[in-house]
Amino acid sequence: xxxxxxVAAYAVYAAFWLRFLGHALVWRKASQRLEALGAPLARWSxxxxxxxxxxxxxxxxxxIVNPALWIGEWVFHASFLLVVLRHLRFFLxxxxxxxxxxxxxxxxxxxxxxxxxxxxxxxxxxxxxxKYAAPANLFLLGLVLAISSIGVVMxxxxxxxxxxxxxxxxxxxxxxxxxxxxxxxxxxxxxxVLVLVLFLxxxxxxxxxxxxxxxxxxxxxxxxxHEK
Amino acid sequence: xxxxxxxxxxxxxxxxxxxxxxxxxxxCLKHCPVQDVTGNPAVSPPEKIRMxxxxxxxxxGLKARLFGPAExxxxxxxxxxxxxxxxxxxxxxxxxxxxxxxxxxLWPMLRKEMVKRGLGPIGAQAETPAAxxxxxNPYNKPAAERYKPWFPETVKVxxxxxxxxxxxxxxxxxxxxxxxxxxxxxxxxGEPFTMLPPEEEVCCGFPLFITGQHDLxxxxxxxxxxxxxxxxxxxxxxxxxxxxxxxxxxxxxxxxEDLPFKIRHITQHVSEAIKNGKLQLKNKLSEAVIYHxxxxxxxxxxxxxxxxxxxxxxxxxxxxEFERHGLNSRCCGSGGAARKVFHENAIAMGRQTIDxxxxxxxxxxxxxxxxxxxxxxxxxxxxxxxxxITDIMELVSGLI
Numbered sequence: 001x002x003x004x005x006x007v008a009a010y011a012v013y014a015a016f017w018l019r020f021l022g023h024a025l026v027w028r029k030a031s032q033r034l035e036a037l038g039a040p041l042a043r044w045s046x047x048x049x050x051x052x053x054x055x056x057x058x059x060x061x062x063x064i065v066n067p068a069l070w071i072g073e074w075v076f077h078a079s080f081l082l083v084v085l086r087h088l089r090f091f092l093x094x095x096x097x098x099x100x101x102x103x104x105x106x107x108x109x110x111x112x113x114x115x116x117x118x119x120x121x122x123x124x125x126x127x128x129x130x131k132y133a134a135p136a137n138l139f140l141l142g143l144v145l146a147i148s149s150i151g152v153v154m155x156x157x158x159x160x161x162x163x164x165x166x167x168x169x170x171x172x173x174x175x176x177x178x179x180x181x182x183x184x185x186x187x188x189x190x191x192x193v194l195v196l197v198l199f200l201x202x203x204x205x206x207x208x209x210x211x212x213x214x215x216x217x218x219x220x221x222x223x224x225x226h227e228k
Numbered sequence: 229x230x231x232x233x234x235x236x237x238x239x240x241x242x243x244x245x246x247x248x249x250x251x252x253x254x255x256c257l258k259h260c261p262v263q264d265v266t267g268n269p270a271v272s273p274p275e276k277i278r279m280x281x282x283x284x285x286x287x288x289g290l291k292a293r294l295f296g297p298a299e300x301x302x303x304x305x306x307x308x309x310x311x312x313x314x315x316x317x318x319x320x321x322x323x324x325x326x327x328x329x330x331x332x333x334l335w336p337m338l339r340k341e342m343v344k345r346g347l348g349p350i351g352a353q354a355e356t357p358a359a360x361x362x363x364x365n366p367y368n369k370p371a372a373e374r375y376k377p378w379f380p381e382t383v384k385v386x387x388x389x390x391x392x393x394x395x396x397x398x399x400x401x402x403x404x405x406x407x408x409x410x411x412x413x414x415x416x417x418g419e420p421f422t423m424l425p426p427e428e429e430v431c432c433g434f435p436l437f438i439t440g441q442h443d444l445x446x447x448x449x450x451x452x453x454x455x456x457x458x459x460x461x462x463x464x465x466x467x468x469x470x471x472x473x474x475x476x477x478x479x480x481x482x483x484x485e486d487l488p489f490k491i492r493h494i495t496q497h498v499s500e501a502i503k504n505g506k507l508q509l510k511n512k513l514s515e516a517v518i519y520h521x522x523x524x525x526x527x528x529x530x531x532x533x534x535x536x537x538x539x540x541x542x543x544x545x546x547x548x549e550f551e552r553h554g555l556n557s558r559c560c561g562s563g564g565a566a567r568k569v570f571h572e573n574a575i576a577m578g579r580q581t582i583d584x585x586x587x588x589x590x591x592x593x594x595x596x597x598x599x600x601x602x603x604x605x606x607x608x609x610x611x612x613x614x615x616x617i618t619d620i621m622e623l624v625s626g627l628i
Contacts, residue, residue: 022290023248028289031232031241037337037437037478039240040330061326065255079447132254132269134278203251207327213242214328221530225476225491 002180079109256321317564339440404597409621469525521557578607
């Protein structure tokens with residue numbers, strides 16, 4: 001089982017980069033072309049950049065269009081980030097101080113995360129506020145909900161041997177594989193994370209750039225036909 | 229073999245990133261006028277983006293690079309083409325996109341790709357290039373009839389002037405009270421203005437651009453720009469939002485250099501004339517009016533305040549607003565040339581505009597777009613709710 005998981009982890013790692021490479025090749029090909037017709041006017045400004053930062057950090061655009069969903073989405077994204085940072089202790093040795101500082105916030109976020117996801121699912125599926133829910137998004141939400149719930153159960157009830165976990169994860173990350181821990185819950189948690197990496201949506205890398213472009217475009221709207 | 233053509237050819241790098249950035253959250257559906265009347269998520273923005281991503285993956289993805297492009301399912305392509313042409317390209321989806329995708333510009337470029345594949349345009353839209361070639365306008369009406377039926381006899385047009393007026397095809401043939409009002413108001417301002425002869429005032433190119441048929445654009449734009457340049461024009465005034473949009477955003481790129489004149493929407497010119505005292509609205513209008521923001525004027529070029537300034541300057545007028553107005557205005561159904569094919573959708577959207585205006589207890593619905601003017605008037609025929617529809621310059625011309 002351990003060997004299989006190690007091979008699976010490397011396969012998923014390779015698949016992730018291949019997928020990224022596939023997208024990068026399309027972006028590169030397109031970047032070599034000039035915009036056929038007038039590119040939208042765009043203006044760099046402190047205000048535009050500040051708004052773009054707020055869009056990325058606080059999901060400002062989501063707040064404008066759907067405040068009820070925004071709170072769930074923001075809590076989900078923030079707690080997911082904190083949980084990921086907390087998990088860095090399994091990948092690094094020695095563990096930097098700032099990763100240790102993230103342990104308590106990360107732990108709290110780990111408990112908050114499933115509730116944020118449940119809230120989003122309720123808004124998406126059980127209220128009449130939503131007209132559309134992409135199956136791919138529901139799959140990812142369900143997947144992260146399962147991963148985070150198992151994480152909570154492992155922390156609260158069935159703790160795996162953390163030394164074994166660290167040796168296993170650290171070994172994979174540094175290409176020196178070690179035996180997998182015996183905890184079934186951990187193995188399930190790990191497998192689901194591999195599935196998540198496999199289906200990680202590309203918008204998490206691209207959306208910030210598009211948000212910045214949108215703010216630059218909005219800041220320049222007054223220049224399209226008004227006196228410059 | 230045709231289906232193996234790359235799907236990225238007509239798109240800029242920015243647009244390809246935008247396609248990848250869509251989270252398919254579905255927020256846009258709440259603002260989509262087509263969704264309002266069809267309730268069909270299959271023609272929604274995130275579904276169109278999902279399908280187009282599949283096409284790109286098939287012809288440009290890593291697997292396609294290694295083993296050659298895959299054949300794209302013809303049925304899926306046809307479904308996509310229908311969805312992208314059913315859209316009114318109003319851009320409300322992009323305005324409310326949590327990522328900020330510029331959809332008002334994305335959809336026309338996806339349509340262009342469909343045209344290159346022989347899947348677009350749809351129905352009557354396909355007749356547009358031939359009509360423009362034949363008569364200079366997309367309605368295939370005689371050029372000699374372009375000004376004659378509506379041009380006021382009392383108004384004199386200068387041979388040369390700093391200021392020129394472009395009537396536009398839809399105004400000249402389909403919304404004549406609107407262009408008549410434009411000319412009367414320009415005349416009342418008192419500054420000489422020129423116009424191209426009717427056979428030289430050809431289509432601005434927007435109906436071709438918006439349906440993805442770009443072949444004639446260069447010729448049309450060059451003819452118009454050279455025509456105005458020869459008349460010494462420094463400021464070109466137009467009342468049609470679609471014309472104004474392509475003139476400001478695309479004419480420089482199509483023409484190949486900066487335009488030798490600036491473009492202004494007529495409400496900008498009139499608002500300025502009212503402010504500096506060149507135009508006075510003497511007559512009172514004791515009515516509640518509601519102004520509909522045309523999508524390509526508000527979201528397109530940011531002209532939002534000037535029409536309101538003009539209306540507020542009318543003595544006695546009470547201004548009302550639609551729930552969705554300004555940058556968030558809801559399409560009246562006339563946009564994107566979809567009205568030529570998906571007639572029932574357009575009528576249903578037009579009636580939503582009428583219904584809201586009536587519900588707000590407006591005495592008059594004020595429009596500022598010839599396509600809106602023609603379609604909303606058509607939508608009111610046989611409808612349970614009735615309201616007086618007036619173009620903004622038609623209104624102003626009656627009050628001076």
